[in-house]
Amino acid sequence: MSKKMQYPDAVSPQPKKKKGSGLLGRIVRRFFLLLFTVIILALAALVLVMNLIFKGPSPAAQEILTMSLIEASATKWIPALFIGEERVAEITSAGSGSSLTDDVTDTSQVIIQKDSAISSTSNEWDNYPDGIRIEDYAGDTYNAHIMIVRDPSLVYMGISTENYSTSIPGKRLNAVMEEENVLAAINAGAFYDNGTTSAVVGSYPLGLVMSNGRCVWTQDKQPGLEGFAGFTTDDVLVVSTTNLTQAQAEEMNIRDGCCFGPVLIMNGEVNMEAYNMNSGFNPRTAIGQRADGAVIFVCIDGRQAGSVGGTYRDIIDIMVEYGAVNACNMDGGSSSIMYYRDTYGRYGEAGQVQMINSYSLLQSEPRRMPNYWLVKPAE
Secondary structure, three states: OOOOOOOOOOOOOOOOOOHHHHHHHHHHHHHHHHHHHHHHHHHHHHHHHHHHHHOOOOOHHHHHHHHHOOOOOOOOOOHHHHHHHHHHHHHOOOOOOOOOOEEEHHHHHOOOHHHHHHHHOOOOOOOHHHHHEEEEEEEOOOOOEEEEEOOHEEEEEEEEEOOOOOOOEEHHHHHHHHHHOEEEEEEEOOOOOOOOOOOOOOOOOOOOEEEEEEEEOOOOOOOOOOOOEEOOOOEEEEEEEEOOHHHHHHHHHHEEEEEEEEEEEEEEEEEEHHHHHHOHHHHEEEEEEEEEEEEEEEOOOOOOOOOOOOOHHHHHHHHHHHHEEEEEEEHHHHHEEEEOOOOOOOOOOOOOOOOOOEEOOOOOOOEEEEEHHHHHHHO
């Protein structure tokens, strides 16, 4: 009897692995594991350092760190995790308010002299035919950029839309410089910011906004607003320690203005409450005016290796040195930005738009915002 031959079941051929594919996968996995580990260690080190400062022996260091974080919308919640809401409130309320004698600018202290300055045989504008002078200023913890505009009638409030809405995003200032025929621009007043990257952030302003003689937005009694800055139809910069109403602004003939604060200088008097108050090291923007009418824009760089940032004291010192008789703090932090159309090629190719200040290390482009100070060319 013959035996049946037994054959093994057919086995499907296994696909051959590409040479090196397993090695590449291991490299990629190890890279991301290493990256994740580095990030975790960096965060742990940051938390440890902040804990040492918040709970260390130096109240001054605690106050500076608290204010630096509080003034940034994305990090304002951090200090309370370490020192509690009560201590945060104690720090933020110290020195707040105003020590100024007046509540609003006395416009008689500013006498516009733009025409006599132009006709003078030798003056500061001889080498600046477009009427804009830019200088750099170095402080102990910051680098600042000062722009002086000879003719205040050329400074006005630009707006991102005629109809503010959460469905209409604000504009980036570099885009505004390309869209409009302006010589210079800086950021201006307060706007909605919940600390996220939502398109709603920067879509509409807070407080009163006047543009070209019209009230384009108003919100009374907005928390956090400590002042108003705006130009009258006579081109005098008016600063107020309160958020003006539309009726008040119209009565004072305000043509262009917005809210933020605090007021830094009024009628030649320094606001000592702002000068001595707790304020962190951050990027900052401010607007001021000299007695001859020339407008002063200041941007302080911050959140960089070479420029940590400035305080209210720092920006007041700059305004005083440059002769401001009235000055008000504008929105700062990652909003701080200054642009100039390089008419005569002082900073590069003639006619090109130049960014004068520097971004913080945390951003790669200007923030979207609903309003901004613009400088139009002279006729």
